[in-house]
Amino acid sequence: MANRTVQPTSPESHRARPEGAAPDPAAVFDWVDRRAELRARAGLTRRPRPRPAVDPLLDLASNDYLGLVRHPRVVRAAADAALRWGAGATGSRLVTGTTELHTELEEELAAFCGAEAALVFSSGYAANLAALTALTGPGTLIVADAYNHASLIDGCRLSRAEVAPVGHRDPDAVRAALAGRDGGRALVVTDSVFSVDGDAAPLAELAGACRAHGAALLVDDAHGLGVVGDGGAGALAAAGLAGSPDVVATVTLSKSLGSQGGAVLGPRRVVRHLVETARTFIFDTGLAPASVGAALGALRLLREEPERAARAREVARRLSAGLTAAGLEASVPDAAVVSVRAPSPEAAVAWARACREAGVAVGCFRPPSVPDRFSRLRLTARGDLTDARIEQAVAVVARCAPRADAPHPVAGN
Numbered sequence: 001m002a003n004r005t006v007q008p009t010s011p012e013s014h015r016a017r018p019e020g021a022a023p024d025p026a027a028v029f030d031w032v033d034r035r036a037e038l039r040a041r042a043g044l045t046r047r048p049r050p051r052p053a054v055d056p057l058l059d060l061a062s063n064d065y066l067g068l069v070r071h072p073r074v075v076r077a078a079a080d081a082a083l084r085w086g087a088g089a090t091g092s093r094l095v096t097g098t099t100e101l102h103t104e105l106e107e108e109l110a111a112f113c114g115a116e117a118a119l120v121f122s123s124g125y126a127a128n129l130a131a132l133t134a135l136t137g138p139g140t141l142i143v144a145d146a147y148n149h150a151s152l153i154d155g156c157r158l159s160r161a162e163v164a165p166v167g168h169r170d171p172d173a174v175r176a177a178l179a180g181r182d183g184g185r186a187l188v189v190t191d192s193v194f195s196v197d198g199d200a201a202p203l204a205e206l207a208g209a210c211r212a213h214g215a216a217l218l219v220d221d222a223h224g225l226g227v228v229g230d231g232g233a234g235a236l237a238a239a240g241l242a243g244s245p246d247v248v249a250t251v252t253l254s255k256s257l258g259s260q261g262g263a264v265l266g267p268r269r270v271v272r273h274l275v276e277t278a279r280t281f282i283f284d285t286g287l288a289p290a291s292v293g294a295a296l297g298a299l300r301l302l303r304e305e306p307e308r309a310a311r312a313r314e315v316a317r318r319l320s321a322g323l324t325a326a327g328l329e330a331s332v333p334d335a336a337v338v339s340v341r342a343p344s345p346e347a348a349v350a351w352a353r354a355c356r357e358a359g360v361a362v363g364c365f366r367p368p369s370v371p372d373r374f375s376r377l378r379l380t381a382r383g384d385l386t387d388a389r390i391e392q393a394v395a396v397v398a399r400c401a402p403r404a405d406a407p408h409p410v411a412g413n
Helices: 030-041 073-084 100-114 124-133 148-160 171-179 203-212 270-275 289-304 308-327 344-358 387-401
Strands: 056-062 117-121 141-145 162-167 186-191 216-220 247-252 262-266 337-341 360-365 376-380
Touching: 056 148, 056 387, 073 289, 100 117, 100 148, 100 247, 100 262, 100 289, 117 124, 117 270, 124 148, 124 216, 124 262, 141 148, 141 171, 148 162, 148 186, 171 186, 171 203, 186 203, 186 337, 203 216, 308 337, 308 387, 337 344, 344 360, 344 376, 360 387, 376 387
Parallel strands: 056 360, 141 162, 141 186, 186 216, 216 247
Antiparallel strands: 117 262, 247 262, 337 376, 360 376
């Protein structure tokens, strides 16, 4: 039977019009309204919420793990960089977008993390896209943890490589995937610290699996830099993999370093390859000088005060222990992220709102942001929190927790 096109008849997807008339331009995006309605019914409405310059809330929602976003030295470094180099980078890194400050940050970041070289991007997202697309391609096998960050997932999709998702934190599954490949290059991809529950990848075991099968390892250390390892040198340093010739790391400058941007760290020849082939480096405007200056100022401050990393981990452990003692299902953190399960997306939104009204800002993670479909509150520990603030946070989150018998109306955040 010949194929035929079935025209939509639902008024929700197609507005009626006289036969032969041109489509109504106002109807082109009617499908958007329908999708919005479905999201609202599922409790998945999202809205930006502008915050004031001075927020009275106790902030456990941001990624300011070391409390450096407003540190006077970091802010001054940003201001000084803008006054000297201007408000923007003016062009791509290969045209006019590389300043002496960019090079300075790359050299100091590589030295701090124990890598041969580093390359700074306009965001951590751009750094992940660059690493995945430039280091793979048709004929390459990517073995990826099922709980990887969205930027890694998007990089896999753009790579045109064969992608084999494997179970969360499962080195045996990685070995099996690598053993089953038919020649060609292979790259194992994982977060170092997973952003939803704060659990750590078994990097040493993954590296062993890679080396047994001639594969490279790419680690997104966004949530490890500044928190994990001696003095916050990162998860690769903690696992004894810093400077390895077969390992590449990506980091963000917008979490522990309190700035903006991202970077790829690894062997010098890999970084050189990215300079010449990575589209998000070649065709993107360079990171603004103020952000470069802030990241460099924060990095130098962390070198002088390495105890900040250990304090952030301690705060996370205390938050988890307090919430668990209060009867909540809290994750056990390996870095600075703690999550608490919610019974539904709607309950998570209502819970987060109640915490906010009680003076504590927390993250609200719902599908599709959570890989296992369970909604959560996400608390980010900050190394500058006092004991009293930790106790306040635990008390508020516990007091505002939804009751098992309470209805959960659909709500947006």
